Amino acid sequence: MRREIRIAGFGGQGVVLAGYILGKAFALYEGMEAVMTQSYGPEARGGASSSNVVISDEPIDYPFVLEPDVLIALSQEAYTRFRPTARPDALLIIEEDLVTPLESDRALRVPATRLAEELGRRIVANIVTLGYFTAATGWLRRESVEKAIENTLPARIVPLNLNAFARGYEYALAGERVL
Amino acid sequence: MKGRAILTGEHFMHGDHACTEGAIAAGCRFFAGYPITPSTEIAERMAQRLPEVGGVFIQMEDEIASILAIIGASAAGTRAMSATSGPGFSLMMENIGLAVMMEIPIVIVDVQRGSPSTGLPTLPGQADVMQARWGSHGDYAIAAYAPWSPQEMFDLTVLAFNVADRFRIPVMVMSDEVVGHMVERVVIPPEEQIPRWERKRPTVPPENGFRPFLAEDDDLVPPLAHAGEGYRVHFTGLTHDERGYPDMSAETHHRLVTRLVEKVRRNADAMIRYEGYGLEDAKIVVISYGCTARSARRAIGQARAAGIPAGLLRLISLWPFPEKPLRELARQAEAFIVAEMNLGQMICEVERYVAQPVIGVNHAGGAMIPPAPILEAIEEVATRGARIGRRKASAG
Numbered sequence: 001m002r003r004e005i006r007i008a009g010f011g012g013q014g015v016v017l018a019g020y021i022l023g024k025a026f027a028l029y030e031g032m033e034a035v036m037t038q039s040y041g042p043e044a045r046g047g048a049s050s051s052n053v054v055i056s057d058e059p060i061d062y063p064f065v066l067e068p069d070v071l072i073a074l075s076q077e078a079y080t081r082f083r084p085t086a087r088p089d090a091l092l093i094i095e096e097d098l099v100t101p102l103e104s105d106r107a108l109r110v111p112a113t114r115l116a117e118e119l120g121r122r123i124v125a126n127i128v129t130l131g132y133f134t135a136a137t138g139w140l141r142r143e144s145v146e147k148a149i150e151n152t153l154p155a156r157i158v159p160l161n162l163n164a165f166a167r168g169y170e171y172a173l174a175g176e177r178v179l
Numbered sequence: 180m181k182g183r184a185i186l187t188g189e190h191f192m193h194g195d196h197a198c199t200e201g202a203i204a205a206g207c208r209f210f211a212g213y214p215i216t217p218s219t220e221i222a223e224r225m226a227q228r229l230p231e232v233g234g235v236f237i238q239m240e241d242e243i244a245s246i247l248a249i250i251g252a253s254a255a256g257t258r259a260m261s262a263t264s265g266p267g268f269s270l271m272m273e274n275i276g277l278a279v280m281m282e283i284p285i286v287i288v289d290v291q292r293g294s295p296s297t298g299l300p301t302l303p304g305q306a307d308v309m310q311a312r313w314g315s316h317g318d319y320a321i322a323a324y325a326p327w328s329p330q331e332m333f334d335l336t337v338l339a340f341n342v343a344d345r346f347r348i349p350v351m352v353m354s355d356e357v358v359g360h361m362v363e364r365v366v367i368p369p370e371e372q373i374p375r376w377e378r379k380r381p382t383v384p385p386e387n388g389f390r391p392f393l394a395e396d397d398d399l400v401p402p403l404a405h406a407g408e409g410y411r412v413h414f415t416g417l418t419h420d421e422r423g424y425p426d427m428s429a430e431t432h433h434r435l436v437t438r439l440v441e442k443v444r445r446n447a448d449a450m451i452r453y454e455g456y457g458l459e460d461a462k463i464v465v466i467s468y469g470c471t472a473r474s475a476r477r478a479i480g481q482a483r484a485a486g487i488p489a490g491l492l493r494l495i496s497l498w499p500f501p502e503k504p505l506r507e508l509a510r511q512a513e514a515f516i517v518a519e520m521n522l523g524q525m526i527c528e529v530e531r532y533v534a535q536p537v538i539g540v541n542h543a544g545g546a547m548i549p550p551a552p553i554l555e556a557i558e559e560v561a562t563r564g565a566r567i568g569r570r571k572a573s574a575g
Contacts, residue, residue: 020191028364062549063361
């Protein structure tokens, strides 16, 4: 079964890295097929940028996200721009302090930046969000993402990022698990 | 610092990076280029990786200088490569002929973008495929491959070096922005499983009158003496005799150019690569390559699910063109559909070999052709017959 995930935010929030780590976790540690693409070009700098991950248990022919099953929005602009691209019933995960969703949308809220700041570095908000996604969906094992983090990032920042992942994961477990 | 040359293992890797790793795994130790989107990540990773493995990266002033630098490095015995996109590929054209004429193996990667001219720098195209074959002046032949995944960016770059070295020709890897910028699983095998075809080398000592362009073997490939090994070798773009010296006679010219073209024809089976999906009983055969073939595979799957006997012939080598499987399919197929992100290039080649109607699914570039228009073409042929002629390019 094919599933499409779009991670969107503003430049510097690490949405491309988050998409890469997520895709790697599926492709190398979950035995799934995964493709990551990102938007290139002038519009990728500043404003809303996104990374896109398609996962499937079969070879993936068309590599681009058409109608995301999951939209992770880390900024209001990203939410506004990409919400219409997602399925009406898409799973929405939003940065609670930065995004106000449409009243008609039932979104999962994670204060990723605040949780990251509690760990000392707001730059890991993207990884906090991955932890939240992993627990909220149950689509892949926690260890798979942890391995992807360990095998992607320089050793000196791995512990911080594993903490960030754990923080988001536990935040989701403590709250409502929807899937 | 010494780094590993072959990153054996499973990776989640960017297409352009997989190309770089394929080159380094194949033994490429010299890269000269002028970074251009969407091939820039190849140069960027080369600049980082080559010094780690004892190689040389040079950023040149332009693509004319780049191709000449890799021709020089290769003549000195090093596997050498450049990477570019349309505008730079155009600048390289004259000296592709020089590499052909001097029979110096080189590999050029063209990550195709929307064209002509500067076109769409960050968006895909497949409109350089005829240029790859015919862009330099004169009669000549080369090999060109079209990867459809980051895995093939690795595998076909390795193959490109092997074909270039074995047959002393320029080889192009005709990628596109979609495949170049896509991240997917790439498996890099252990060193002993990476194929290596060596250059044919002189078997006589330098003092015994070695003639560097004497091709005595059936494969028409003369042995290659590297610069600095003691052989007296003269390389020129002028028509030359077997000693390598200019000879302005019609007879020598005809003999040389005929051998250069015949060399590729005669060895084509070793260079040609293709893949089939659902071809056994196919009445409607889709032909595609590169990123577009991914959509074509989806479309034939959907057509088959709807009971239409469609199949896909995926061209992996564009040049030499896989004419044999096409001729065989012409015995069973009722129609051919050629899906490509240009306004009709490889379709001309298909039309040379089959009598059936050939229908194009075309787009000028800027976005990957999705499965839908290919499926529509299949359904149209299946329901109304094949007499609908070439489809007009449609904005996707």
